[in-house]
Amino acid sequence: MRFLKKINIKKITTHNFWLKIISLIIAIIVWLYVSGEITKGVRV
Amino acid sequence: MELLARFLNWKTIIEVLILWVVVYRIFLFLKGTKAVYLLRGIIILIIAFFISQKLGLFVLSWLLTKFFAIFLILIVIVFQPELREGLIRLGKKHIFHIEPKKEEIEKTLREIVSAVGALSRKKIGALIAIKREMGLKSYIESGIYLDADLTSELLQNIFFPSAPLHDGGVIIDETKVIASSCLFPLSENPNIERALGMRHRAGVGLSEHSDAVIIIISEENGAVSLAINGQLTRNLTPNDLFTILKGQLGKPR
Numbered sequence: 001m002r003f004l005k006k007i008n009i010k011k012i013t014t015h016n017f018w019l020k021i022i023s024l025i026i027a028i029i030v031w032l033y034v035s036g037e038i039t040k041g042v043r044v
Numbered sequence: 045m046e047l048l049a050r051f052l053n054w055k056t057i058i059e060v061l062i063l064w065v066v067v068y069r070i071f072l073f074l075k076g077t078k079a080v081y082l083l084r085g086i087i088i089l090i091i092a093f094f095i096s097q098k099l100g101l102f103v104l105s106w107l108l109t110k111f112f113a114i115f116l117i118l119i120v121i122v123f124q125p126e127l128r129e130g131l132i133r134l135g136k137k138h139i140f141h142i143e144p145k146k147e148e149i150e151k152t153l154r155e156i157v158s159a160v161g162a163l164s165r166k167k168i169g170a171l172i173a174i175k176r177e178m179g180l181k182s183y184i185e186s187g188i189y190l191d192a193d194l195t196s197e198l199l200q201n202i203f204f205p206s207a208p209l210h211d212g213g214v215i216i217d218e219t220k221v222i223a224s225s226c227l228f229p230l231s232e233n234p235n236i237e238r239a240l241g242m243r244h245r246a247g248v249g250l251s252e253h254s255d256a257v258i259i260i261i262s263e264e265n266g267a268v269s270l271a272i273n274g275q276l277t278r279n280l281t282p283n284d285l286f287t288i289l290k291g292q293l294g295k296p297r
Contacts, residue, residue, distance in 0.1 A: 019068065019071050
């Protein structure tokens with residue numbers, strides 16, 4: 001619990017907030033694109 | 045729906061999380077560097093490529109595909125030092141790199157300010173660069189590698205006029221003195237006063253080329269100046285210096 005107290009959750013989420021959100025969006029787009037390409041290849 | 049169902053399993057979530065960390069680390073690496081403009085260029089090219097494909101502009105699409113291939117080779121050539129440093133950094137640091145604690149940063153800043161105060165009183169010239177996000181590898185390589193724990197005494201000793209390492213600048217990263225006798229690029233800014241010497245020009249020059257914070261001590265009058273993003277702030281007291289440094293470096297990266 002002491003370890004958890006030391007981790008500042010608010011700081012972790014708010015620091016570079018928009019960079020984290022943009023990174024997440026890009027990660028999801030990349031995953032969807034690659035997943036779509038792989039599925040397309042399998043169907044052919 | 046099929047895609048959504050596939051998206052909601054643990055393997056996919058792990059894959060997306062890993063991708064997220066990788067993309068985030070790349071952005072953090074690029075943030076504050078000249079490579080940001082390159083990233084913008086790549087994004088514009090990708091958008092142009094997709095638009096030309098959707099609109100059926102095949103000639104433009106073909107040209108963009110060919111150009112993109114050449115562009116990728118160009119990136120590797122032009123950004124070879126940055127890419128090398130990025131790969132080294134990836135190998136050296138943990139993905140979830142633990143930054144030094146706030147108290148450690150404050151202690152380091154106090155040591156720096158104490159050294160600056162002592163050097164200023166003795167009118168000993170000094171040039172100290174504090175690294176932030178952007179790498180300073182090429183400048184570190186131009187000097188003598190130290191990787192020593194930072195103390196006020198060590199800094200004073202380095203800049204002592206007859207010491208072998210006193211020429212050039214010192215580079216500090218987190219709580220370490222990474223290198224001394226480093227060569228910094230000279231600023232070509234015509235607005236810098238002519239009365240200021242090479243040390244000030246080198247300090248401003250490095251601040252133009254990187255996001256580092258540079259402290260300059262004049263050997264003529266012991267005046268303390270600070271260069272950040274090409275801007276020089278002169279005649280600082282130790283208290284002013286500590287406040288500015290704390291504001292600039294005291295927050296987590």
